[in-house]
Amino acid sequence: MKKFLASAMAILMVSTLFAGCANKNKAANDKAGSQNSVESIIAQAEKMSNDELFKKAIEESKGKTMYGIGNSSRGATAGTNFINKLKSIDPSYDGKIEWSQPKDNSIFTLLTSDIQSAQHTYSMTLIQDGNQIQSKMLNTGFLKNFIPKDWASANGVDQKADGNPFALQYINKVFVFNNLGGAKYNNCWDFVYKDVHPLFMGVNSEPVGKNFLYMLTESKYCDVMKAAFDALSSDKQAYFQPIIDSVAGDVSKLGLTSPNAKYSLAWIKLWCQQYNKQTDDGPICTQLVTKSAANQCALLVYSKFRSVEESANSSNKNVTVAAYQEGYQGIGGFAYKHYLQVVKTAPLPWTACAFIAYMTTEKDGYAAWGKDMGSYCSNPNLIPDHSKDGYVNGVNTYPVKNDKGLSWWLSSDGGRLVVEDPVYCSKMSTKMSDWIDSLVGNKG
CATH class of the missing domain: 3.40.190.10 (Periplasmic binding protein-like II)
Known part of the structure; x- marks a missing residue:
C-alpha cells in the first residue's frame, strides 16, 4: 500500500507539473498569438482594396468602439467621416470611433502603458516626433506598419520616403x-x-x-x-x-x-x-x-x-x-x-487598417487636413491646390x-x-x- 501511495503521489506531482507548464505555454502562446494575429491581419490587409477593407471593418466593429490616439485633433473629424463612409456601405452599421489627443508629448507613455497592460484600448495612432517613434515605438515593435494597397498603387506616391513608417502627411x-x-x-x-x-x-x-x-x-x-x-x-x-x-x-x-x-x-x-x-x-x-x-x-x-x-x-x-x-x-x-501606425495589441486591427487606408486614399478621408496650406498628404492626389489662397477677387x-x-x-x-x-x-x-x-x- 505504501509503495502504491508513493507511486500515485509521484504520478500526481508529475501530472501537476506538466499541467502547470502547459498552462504557462498556453498563456504565452495566447499572448504571442494575439500579437501575431495583428501582424497576420496587416499582411492580409495590405493585399486588399479599400472596398474589401471597409467590409472587414464593418464586420469587425459593428456595435463596437475603436479607440484612436494622435497628435492631431483633426483625427476626430476624419473618424466621423470614416464612420459615415461605412454607414453608406451598410446602413445598419453602428460602430464608433473615439479619438483622443494627449498633451505635453505624453502619447508615448500612454501607448506604452496600454500595450503592456492586460487590457488593451488603442487600435491605431497618428503620431509625430521621428526620434521617439523610432527609439520607443518601432525599435520595440510596439507599433506595426501598414501600407494600404490603394495608396501603394496611386500615381506619384513615394514608397521609399513615406512607406516605412507609413506617413499620413508632411x-x-x-x-x-x-x-x-x-x-x-x-x-x-x-x-x-x-x-x-x-x-x-x-x-x-x-x-x-x-x-x-x-x-x-x-x-x-x-x-x-x-x-x-x-x-x-x-x-x-x-x-x-x-x-x-x-x-x-x-x-x-x-x-x-x-x-x-x-x-x-x-x-x-x-x-x-x-x-x-x-x-x-x-x-x-x-x-x-x-x-x-x-x-x-x-x-x-x-x-x-x-x-x-x-x-x-x-x-x-x-x-x-x-x-x-x-x-x-x-x-x-x-x-x-505625421505617421499612421497600427498598435501591436490592437483590439480592432481590421478597422484600424481600413481607417488608415481611408485617410490616405480618399478625399473625404484627408479633407480635415487638406483644407489648409502647409499640410501635404503622402498621396499627392489628395493635396488640394492652395497656390492662390492669397487672392481676393482675382487680386x-x-x-x-x-x-x-x-x-x-x-x-x-x-x-x-x-x-x-x-x-x-x-x-x-x-x-x-x-x-x-x-x-x-x-x-x-
Missing part, C-alpha cells in the same frame, strides 16, 4: 519675416546674424524642432549650409567664420563625417543661443503680423497664417515667406511628418498664403526643406541632445 515650418521695417532676410544665415532673435518654440518643448537640428547635420544639408555661406557677402562671412572655426573640433566628437558639418554646427550653435523662445506657433503668428513687429522674424508652422484676422493693426500683408523671394539662399525651413492680396506646394518645398531649387528621418534622428539624438541643451541653457 507639415512644414518655414522662415518668415515682418516686411515693414526694411530688414533683409535673403539667406538662411541671416536668421542667425548678430542681434537677430527669431521667434521659435523651445527645442525641448516641441521635439520636432530639436529633430530639425539633428537633421541639419546630415551630409546633404551640411552641403546646403556651406553653399548658403558661400553666397554671403564678405563682411557677413567674416562675422560667421570665427564661429564656424570654433565648432570644428566638435565635428568628430559628435560622430559627424561630412566635410561641411562645421557649417551646420555653427548655424545650430547660433540658432540655439539667439532664438526667442515662445510657447506656441499660434502666438508667434499673431505677433509677427502686427505693425509693431517690424523687422522681426520667425520659424513657425506655415498653416498658421490661414487664421489671421485682418485689421488695421494686423495683416498677412505684413509678412513674407523668406524662401519665396527671388534669389533666396539656403534652407527655407523644415518638414516633419494677389496676401502673397504669404500662396502655397507653392510640397514638390517645390522639397526640391533643391525650391524651398529646400530639411526633412525629418526617424532613423537618423534617433541615431543623432544620443550624440547631440546634450550638446544642444548646453547651447540653449535655461531657455529650453
